Each structure stands twice: as structure tokens, then as C-alpha cells.
Amino acid sequence: MPAFSKPIPPLYTVYILRSTVKHASLYIGSTPNPPRRLKQHNGEVTGGAARTSRQTLRPWEIVGLVSGFPGMVAALKFEWALNNPHVSLHIPADSRITVSTQRKRNGHPKRPLRSVKSIISNLHLLLRVPSFARWPLKLHFFAPEVHGAWTKYCDTVSEPLRETVPVYTDFAPPQSAADEGVPTEDPSPWGIHALPLDYAPMKNYVEKTQSLYSxxxxxxxxxxxxxxxxxxxxxxxxxxxxxxxxGHISCWSRHLLGNNPGEDIIPISGCCPKCGGEVIWGDMMKETSLRLRGQKEIEKLFKEPRKRKAPARAAPPS
Structure with missing residues (x-):
């Protein structure tokens, strides 16, 4: 099925991977399913990247990611730019932070060694360049020290991100009695395991529009x-x-762009003309694409879960 005939996916991310053994070992990738991809990197299931296959660096952890991409191609563009900020055409030459000083055998610029600081600085830059500045992207940090590096860098930059780029933190919970062998209730999922991998968060929204349009x-x-x-x-x-x-999508776009239709092409957010509440352009487009292209996904969303059969009771002794 062609990509353009599919709805906007519920989740597509570009992630930062770090070795728990050697924190200087970092990797950048993209995926619609971070928990599954992490298992691949750690060799628990097949499909991990060759660069993360060394047993001496495992296990790996995802310490941060960017979500909100409208699909695989968009995420791959951002991933490539973040992996290659020294040559990416998405970054204007006079704004480039990372510069290559060496050449490969084929004459192409060699990628400089990277660190958390260099990734953070280029991530901040990419979220500001025209190619990506209007996308409905979100930042997530799962390691306090990486989020601290982000905060520290933001304090040194004169040009801030737009206010519509939300930054979320979800760190590992403190050690509990379970670590000491004391039985406890199942802990709530955190980090990448708390991210929505399906359209469940949109269920009420989709139910409303299904009724309206039907x-x-x-x-x-x-x-x-x-x-x-x-x-x-x-x-x-x-x-x-x-x-x-x-309303017409074109009318919504014009309304949300407000007084700057010539400067911006894609809206980000604004107020609904009817209720006055905030609306997010990316959420509206995700629902629209799901309604127009995702009948199978909608059916799955409203499918009743199968009831588990109760275990058979043993016959009472005669």
C-alpha cells in the first residue's frame, strides 16, 4: 500500500540511544515503536543495527526522543540531519554548529565524533531551522543528566525555541521495596513504555467525528x-x-495562521472559532487522515477486547 494512502501514524520518533556501560557511546535512529526497537538494539529480538550489536556496550537505553512526525519519511529526514549536521542542507551554512575537519577516503567530509552536548546543540538547532520549525514536534527526556544538558544549553542560546515545542520528562522511578524482594503492585510504565503506540488516546475524538460525519x-x-x-x-x-x-481544512489553516499567512505555511495551533478552546493542527490532521484513510485502524480502535475464559473450577470432593 502506498504511503500516501495510509493515515498519519499514531507515533513516529527519532531517538537518542546510549550505552549503559559506556555513556560516550551514542546512536541516533528512528522508529514507530521505541520499546520494540530497544529490544532489537539489545539483541532480545532480531533486527538491531550492526553498530549496536557489540555485547560490551549492551544493554542500551533510550535517553531522549523527538515525537510528532507525520510519517516515516519525515522522521528519516530529521534523523539523517541529526546524524549528519556537518553536511545537512537543512542547516544553513552560516548557522552550522558541527563542522567536519577530516575527509573520508572517498573525499567526503568525515562525521565528527559526537557527544550528548553536540547532539543536544544540533537538536536545538534543527528544531529552529525552516525545514522543521513548523512541524508539531515534541521533546521527551528519560535521563535526568541528558535533560540537564538540554536545560543548560537552552540557557546559553540567544534564540529560543518556539513556545509550541513541548518538553516532557519521564525519569525512572526511585528504587522501591520491589528491588529488595518485597512483593508490590505492578509499577506504572514509564519512559518509552508509557508512550502511546496506537490511536487509543484519540478514541473519544474519533467517536465524536464518526457520529458527526456518518x-x-x-x-x-x-x-x-x-x-x-x-x-x-x-x-x-x-x-x-x-x-x-x-470547517474546510483551507479555512481552518487560514484562521490558525492568523495575521502571518505569508510567513508560515503550516499552522501549529490556535483557538476554535466556535468554542474558543485550543486546537492543535497536528491532532486535527491526524484525525482527518484516520477518518479518510484508516477504516481498518478505526475498526480496530472500537473492537471489543475478547473476554478471557474463567479457569474451570475443580469438582468438590465427593
Whole structure:
């Protein structure tokens, strides 16, 4: 199936991998499923990268990642730029932080050695360059010292990130009685294991739009007030729970871009004209693509889980 016929995936990430044995050993990759990919890097399942296959560096851990990519191609572009900031055309020459001073045998620039500091600085830079600045990306840190390096670097940069790039932290919980052999309840998932790998967080939103469009209740565009003819246009609906404000995608875009339509191409967020609540352009487009291209995913989302059969009880003694 062509990529353009699929809905925007629930999750696609570019991650920073670090050896727990040698913290200077780092790796950058991309994946829609960080827990599974980490198992591959650690040799628990097949498919890990050759560069992470050395037993002397295992186990590896994901210490940070960027999420919010609209698909594999977008994530691969960002991954390549973060891996090759010394040659990436996404970074203007006068803004480049990492510069190659050596050449490979083929004459191409050799990738400089990297550190957490160099990755952090180039990550900050890539989130500001025109190629990626308008994407609905999110930052996640899972190691306190890596998040500390990010915070420290941000304090030294004169040009901050836009406010719509959220930064999340989810560190390992403190050691508990379970580490001492005392039975406890199952701990809550944290880090990459707490990330949503499916469309479950969108279930209520999708349920609302399925009802709205199935019964042709689109109404008038919340921006231009023109009547929305069912099935004859690309429409998007407000993501807020009690609002069914719907409009042309082009009208939503124009409204959210506000007074700067010439400077920006892709909206980020704004207020719904009907309810006044905040809407995120990326969330609205994910729902729209799921509604138009993801019937199988929607059916899976609303499929009732199978009930487990109760174990047979032993017959009472006669």
C-alpha cells in the first residue's frame, strides 16, 4: 500500500540511544515503536543495527526522543540531519554548529565524533531551522543528566525555541521495596513504555467525528460560514470534547495562521472559532487522515477486547 494512502501514524520518533556501560557511546535512529526497537538494539529480538550489536556496550537505553512526525519519511529526514549536521542542507551554512575537519577516503567530509552536548546543540538547532520549525514536534527526556544538558544549553542560546515545542520528562522511578524482594503492585510504565503506540488516546475524538460525519451533521464552516456539503470537500473538526465545530481544512489553516499567512505555511495551533478552546493542527490532521484513510485502524480502535475464559473450577470432593 502506498504511503500516501495510509493515515498519519499514531507515533513516529527519532531517538537518542546510549550505552549503559559506556555513556560516550551514542546512536541516533528512528522508529514507530521505541520499546520494540530497544529490544532489537539489545539483541532480545532480531533486527538491531550492526553498530549496536557489540555485547560490551549492551544493554542500551533510550535517553531522549523527538515525537510528532507525520510519517516515516519525515522522521528519516530529521534523523539523517541529526546524524549528519556537518553536511545537512537543512542547516544553513552560516548557522552550522558541527563542522567536519577530516575527509573520508572517498573525499567526503568525515562525521565528527559526537557527544550528548553536540547532539543536544544540533537538536536545538534543527528544531529552529525552516525545514522543521513548523512541524508539531515534541521533546521527551528519560535521563535526568541528558535533560540537564538540554536545560543548560537552552540557557546559553540567544534564540529560543518556539513556545509550541513541548518538553516532557519521564525519569525512572526511585528504587522501591520491589528491588529488595518485597512483593508490590505492578509499577506504572514509564519512559518509552508509557508512550502511546496506537490511536487509543484519540478514541473519544474519533467517536465524536464518526457520529458527526456518518449522520451528515457537518453544518456550516466555522470560519467562512458556507454550508458544508457532505462528501464534497476536505473538512476538519475541533478536537475539544464538547465541540462539533467543523470547517474546510483551507479555512481552518487560514484562521490558525492568523495575521502571518505569508510567513508560515503550516499552522501549529490556535483557538476554535466556535468554542474558543485550543486546537492543535497536528491532532486535527491526524484525525482527518484516520477518518479518510484508516477504516481498518478505526475498526480496530472500537473492537471489543475478547473476554478471557474463567479457569474451570475443580469438582468438590465427593
Amino acid at each position: 449522520f451528515e451533521r457537518e453544518g456550516a464552516c466555522v470560519v467562512c460560514k458556507e454550508n458544508l456539503v457532505h462528501g464534497e470537500g476536505l473538512y476538519a473538526t475541533c478536537s475539544n470534547a464538547l465541540c462539533e465545530g467543523t
